[in-house]
Amino acid sequence: MLKVAIGHSNDPDSLAAVSEVLAQCQMTLAGQSPQAGLLFAAVDFNHHLVLEQIHAVFPQLELIGGTTDGEISSVLEFQQDSLTLILFCSDEIEFRAAVGRNVSQNPAAIASSTATAAKLHLALPLQLCIALPESLTTSTVSILQGLEAALGRIPIFGGATADQWQYQRTYQFFKTEVLNDAVPILLVAGKLLFSYGVAGGWRPIGKRSRITKANKNVIYEIDGKPALDFYHYYLNNAVPDAIHPLAVFPPGETHFFLRGAVGYDSQLRSLTVSGDVPEQAVVQITDASVADVVSASHTAFTEALATYPGKTPAAALFFSCAWRRQVLGTRAKEEYRAIAHLGHAIASCGFYTYGEIAPLRENGQTFFHNTTFVTLLIGSQ
Incomplete structure (x- = not known):
């Protein structure tokens, strides 16, 4: 007992x-x-x-x-x-x-x-x-x-x-x-x-893409293009934040975890997230209501x-x-x-x-x- x-x-x-x-x-x-x-x-x-x-x-x-x-x-x-x-x-x-x-x-x-x-x-x-x-x-x-x-x-x-x-x-x-x-x-x-x-409540939207260059918690490229461009494409040039975290599907997994953005480099066009991510992971942007x-x-x-x-x-x-x-x-x-x-x-x-x-x-x-x-x-x- x-x-x-x-x-x-x-x-x-x-x-x-x-x-x-x-x-x-x-x-x-x-x-x-x-x-x-x-x-x-x-x-x-x-x-x-x-x-x-x-x-x-x-x-x-x-x-x-x-x-x-x-x-x-x-x-x-x-x-x-x-x-x-x-x-x-x-x-x-x-x-x-x-x-x-x-x-x-x-x-x-x-x-x-x-x-x-x-x-x-x-x-x-x-x-x-x-x-x-x-x-x-x-x-x-x-x-x-x-x-x-x-x-x-x-x-x-x-x-x-x-x-x-x-x-x-x-x-x-x-x-x-x-x-x-x-x-x-x-x-x-x-x-x-x-x-x-x-559960997170956030749902993936848009097409699936792949992290092609990353180092620990910094994502440099998604589908061979600057990571920040991927983020801006879906969010109309909004500043990266935790409101729209990335859904990250690790290699070999059908389930995803979430990574919120904590910063970015406008010159390198890189994205910094709150936790390491593996290269070759599949990602999607997400959306959710408060409900x-x-x-x-x-x-x-x-x-x-x-x-x-x-x-x-x-x-x-x-x-x-x-x-x-x-x-x-x-x-x-x-x-x-x-x-x-x-x-x-x-x-x-x-x-x-x-x-x-x-x-x-x-x-x-x-x-x-x-x-x-x-x-x-x-x-x-």
């Missing part, structure tokens, strides 16, 4: 907030000791204090977390400037937290060695990995490549940490440590049941619920993009409300990220997404 406890506070005082969160969790746990947890916090909290308070109550907790662009839970729904914690208890599921530090020095190698070392401490079969990596100092795509090198086709879920659009420094949490330039992971093994759904964006959370949750292999999940984890929150504005709260009635009995927790992590399809490769909503449902056998 998997038991879950969630606490969520929007008190601006760090001590008051973490005290409220811990009290809520302890009430649900009713004396049980959790093995692991995920902490999502606004960037302005005293994170050292928060982690010390959690450690004082649960000293053996396998805890990871990070800073956000907004927080979601079944306790307070969508919030900004808040603190939320989800805790896991099970005698049939094993959890192991680990962290790779100074990940920008060699993201793939550090991520791989971190996951490899953590696997050695597992006695049960590994089921999935949750990763909450740095987003500003290095390539999240390279981090995922390193994790996959160590884990194989074990699915990875999560999101890149955020700092409320300051784009200065995000923080990652590992037990009592507050870090940056790090990749904390939580390996989950044993008799775990899970399913997931991924389409809101309904994507419903789509992702419904997809996960339809494929869940058990009766009722114990918890739902949500990872939604900070760009989605910007596009939705005051309607951001509708993302959670669009699914609350479907999973009203399911404890839920999540955050707004600088990029989401999930496979495109079952048993497929894990990818880094933009402007996307990811639902992960978990339970026990």
Whole structure:
């Protein structure tokens, strides 16, 4: 059996907030000791204090977390400037937290060695990995490549940490440590049941083209022509932005992930996107209404619920993009409300990220997404 406890506070005082969160969790746990947890916090909290308070109550907790662009839970729904914690208890599921530090020095190698070392401490079969990596100092795509090198086709879920659009420094949490330039992971093994759904709301339009020249997250040519010309052709010379992300079909894939534009070079006619892209990937420009964006959370949750292999999940984890929150504005709260009635009995927790992590399809490769909503449902056998 998997038991879950969630606490969520929007008190601006760090001590008051973490005290409220811990009290809520302890009430649900009713004396049980959790093995692991995920902490999502606004960037302005005293994170050292928060982690010390959690450690004082649960000293053996396998805890990871990070800073956000907004927080979601079944306790307070969508919030900004808040603190939320989800805790896991099970005698049939094993959890192991680990962290790779100074990940920008060699993201793939550090991520791989971190996951490899953590696997050695597992006695049960590994089921999935949750990763909450740095987003500003290095390539999240390279981090995922390193994790996959160590884990194989074990699915990875999560999101890149955020700092409320300051784009200065995000923080990652590992037990009592507050870090940056790090990749904390939580390996989950044993008799775990899970399913997931991924949706953005944006739909591809226009003809399919191919990236013919790119370097990491800079696209130089599409169909042998300047990338910026491709963008301008469909958007009437508009400045590239996240409102019309690219649908990227990796080589060999029929599903796509989204890449939002973060800049361009008017002389080189190149396009910079929020995440590495492979050469020879097929791309299309996309379009969406606000209603389409809101309904994507419903789509992702419904997809996960339809494929869940058990009766009722114990918890739902949500990872939604900070760009989605910007596009939705005051309607951001509708993302959670669009699914609350479907999973009203399911404890839920999540955050707004600088990029989401999930496979495109079952048993497929894990990818880094933009402007996307990811639902992960978990339970026990």
